[in-house]
Amino acid sequence: MIDSIFTAMSGLEGHQKGLKVISNNVANMNTAGFKASVVDFADVFTGAGSERRREATGSGVDVSRTRLDLRDGDRQDTGRDLDVALEGRGFFVLQDEEGRLRYSRAGGFEFNDDGRLVGRLHGLKVMGRDGAGRLEPIELTGLRGNPPKATRRVEFKGSLYSTDDAHTIDALTIYDSTGAAHTLKLELTKKAATGTGSNVVTWGVKVLEGINELGSGEFSFIGSIASPFGSSIKLLLPLSNTAPAEVEFVLGPDVRGDASSTTSTLALAQQDGYAPGDISALAFNEKGQLTVTYSNGQSATGSTLALAEFASDEQVQAVGDGLLEARLGIAPTLREAGADLKVRSKTLELSNVNLTQEFSTLILMQRGYQASSQVLTTANEMLQQLFELKGRR
Structure with missing residues (x-):
């Protein structure tokens, strides 16, 4: 009967630990990344040797091993x-x-x-x-x-129509080596057609910063297609408050010189410079x-x-x-x-705690605790009866 008391006590302690694990799991159901724990119950067996092992009895439950459930959470x-x-x-x-x-x-x-x-x-x-x-x-x-980058290439899109006489691109922003912005203006003026059949159209280009002319060059078209030798202008621009910067102005691959309109649409497509960035x-x-x-x-x-x-x-x-x-x-x-x-x-x-599973296990722990408590009560009553019998002798 004494052994029964200690065995029942191990059951109470084991199920109490199981309840503690469950309560910790439930308490952390909203803890990001939390992994639930699971108590492994194992029986404790006493006795050694093949002859005694047949007569030995269990000595309770061992709950010293608790493992993690590492399944993914939602x-x-x-x-x-x-x-x-x-x-x-x-x-x-x-x-x-x-x-x-x-x-x-x-x-x-x-x-x-x-x-x-x-x-x-x-x-x-x-x-x-x-x-x-x-x-x-x-x-x-x-x-x-992010450090600044000076503009080295400016590319245009749109069209320069041969029936137009002049075109202006305002507020073209480029950057120098310190990241300072410079606002340029391009003035384009059509020149007289030259070449066989007068199919070569040339546009004079002036680059200005404020009222200061920084440089000039020419774009040319053969029919509606930009000439291979007249599709870019490379200039050394004496920008204000900084060292001169070499910038290439390029007609993009889709720029045309069609005569279907009297209004040119040439505009900035992209430039490769930028200011410092946070x-x-x-x-x-x-x-x-x-x-x-x-x-x-x-x-x-x-x-x-x-x-x-x-x-x-x-x-x-x-x-x-x-x-x-x-x-x-x-x-x-x-x-x-x-x-x-x-x-x-x-x-x-999120936590991988499964509330349904935890509540089901909670009921089992409660029943196990109640059963171990009942065994402890019964063993105590039997022990008292034994003492009473002994006292009557």
Whole structure:
């Protein structure tokens, strides 16, 4: 009967631990990236040797083993640029202040004041991989701004009609080497047709900044097609307040010199310069690369998210804050996103807690606790009766 009491006590403690695990799972049902835990019940058997083993009885239940359920949770769109979720088997890699690596499926990240990518809740550094595959913190070093680029090529679209006499392109903006903008005006004047059959039409071009003429040249057409030798003008422009800049003005491939209208439509198609740019957006692409968009329309890529993959669920254990650590002596495989492990931007993985399953297990734990309690009560009553019988002798 004494053994029965201790066996029943192990049942009470085991189901109490099971209840604690369930309550923790349910409490974290809205914790991003949370992985539910499952208690494994095992019987405790006493006795050794083949002869005694046939007579030995169980000694209760062992619930010392708790494992993680690492199945994927549902994903939810958040609209936040630095929220990322994984689709497939793997974890984000983070590093704490002591240099220890931690792993998580919670991809709610942000850049701190030092320009370092960290977990939004715990502040741990998010790790990426350099060109040699080594782990390094993801930072904005070298990406905080985009340097200017001087305009070297200006391309036009539209048409210069042969029945028109003059055309002006106003407010054409180009940039010098410091990123300063310069507003130019192009004045085009048709010259007399020359060549066999008078099919060559030439347009004189003047480039002005304000009232200052910076340079001039000619565009020419053979019929309606730009002449191979007259489709571009390369000029050294003495722009104001800066060093002279060499700029090529080019007729785009679709520019024509048709006579079907009296109004020319030649206009700027594109130019390759731009001013300095500040960061306007940060996000991760499907390869896990940090992409930076700047206010000047340019973009750049930074580090790539490092991802960890373990051979089995038993190789990791929870340490709190939605973080996991590798069990002693186990190292994961470090990799990048691929066909089997995808990065979803502006998305978070939710908890994988299944409330229906948790409530079903809760009922079983309650019944097990009640049954163990009843066994303990019965064993206690039998023991009291035994003492009463002994006292009557």
